Amino acid sequence: MNTENNIYGKALSIIEARRQKAMTDATLRTEKIEREIPQIAELNTQLAQTSCEIAKLIVSHNGNFEEGLEKIKQTNLEGQRLLTDLLVQNGYEADYFEPKFTCTVCSDTGFVNGEKCSCLTKLIEKLTVEKLNSNSQINLCSFDTFDLSYYDNAQNPQWRDTMTKIRDYCIRYAENFSINSANIFMLGNPGLGKTHLSLSIAKTVLEKGYTVAYDSIINYLNAINREHYGRSDGDTLSTLLEVDLLVLDDLGSEPENSFYVSTIYNIINTRLNRGLPTIISSNISREEIQSRYNDRIVSRLFTMYDCLRFSGTDVRQLKRINGQKNT
Structure with a gap:
């Protein structure tokens, strides 16, 4: 593998590590709040059941599929609203559970619509310059x-x-x-x-x-x-x-x-x-x-x-x- 590919691979690894850290930190924050506020844990459990409820609705062949889907959607939105209210009432930011990505443009993936994000381009440049300056x-x-x-x-x-x-x-x-x-x-x-x-x-x-x-x-x-x-x-x-x-x-x-x-x-x-x-x-x-x-x-x-x-x-x-x- 040549130098250019080595630098590109290193840049991708750094960005992936940023993403994994953001996701891990978000999980840890969620677990911490759920221990402190049981009602939030209950709401998160209910919201996590949404995909299961949609799957049940699909296999049931119920004639009122659209109506059932809309009901699930409204229930989910209400749960999200209650969750946000609870966070704010307890002194936390409304998006406290969301991952805090280094780059909000690409969510630390390095790409936007299949093209290199500016964060990846800048990181490649930084690593290239560091190599040039190494001696x-x-x-x-x-x-x-x-x-x-x-x-x-x-x-x-x-x-x-x-x-x-x-x-x-x-x-x-x-x-x-x-x-x-x-x-x-x-x-x-x-x-x-x-x-x-x-x-x-x-x-x-x-x-x-x-x-x-x-x-x-x-x-x-x-x-x-x-x-x-x-x-x-x-x-x-x-x-x-x-x-x-x-x-x-x-x-x-x-x-x-x-x-x-x-x-x-x-x-x-x-x-x-x-x-x-x-x-x-x-x-x-x-x-x-x-x-x-x-x-x-x-x-x-x-x-x-x-x-x-x-x-x-x-x-x-x-x-x-x-x-x-x-x-």
Whole structure:
């Protein structure tokens, strides 16, 4: 079974488990109330006899079948009304016995009129993204561990001010994130904190319940390339086009070829058209970006993204000098 089928099967199992839990909880609630209020137990027993009474009516060949069926129906409705009244009188909701499904649209079946419910589609996307993120460092960084002291420099006092503003911008972005949030293009030399801050945003947004895909652009492009030419299963490209927030690290690290360039343009342009936010970071200069990529990519990056230009000295080198662990 391939990866896509594994994820689909896992999603169905999760939804079925939700349904079974809702049904079990409803049964337990019913049993509890029946013990507390014997009259409700009696009414439930009477209502449960409805199908038996209908079956008896059918086999009796009574000429007044329609009349008998209507009588059973009215008796059943009256029993339901009495049951609801008893529940409300005793401080319970009228639908207390009904299963509380996670998805009220499909009642936790995963399907509506033979088509996949949106809850199943979203769960498949969530599981796919989790698999994509399984090897990322998304839980290793936070805004709290972003140390501005590394940007103190007597010759360049503006570094700390610049990086404070960038950090604060990223914090506000993460805290106020929605699927309508802006796109971000992080530019600067290696080791200035682009990965740290983009990971911190990704972690915060994930904790809010959004779907987030984070990895280096070369890893994603390699996966898409393998899938495109049938060397592996999965549909990484579709996931990247649909996820709530996409974070592409290290633009410019990928080999230069037409397939990668067209794929990068497809991802950037499609997400812009869908209004979905993307964060891209790069260690190469604006001039290198302009010489490496076509005008369609360059114009979108510099006109439709908020550009954050990082300043400072390579923090990774400073940490190594101080004997600290890099993140």
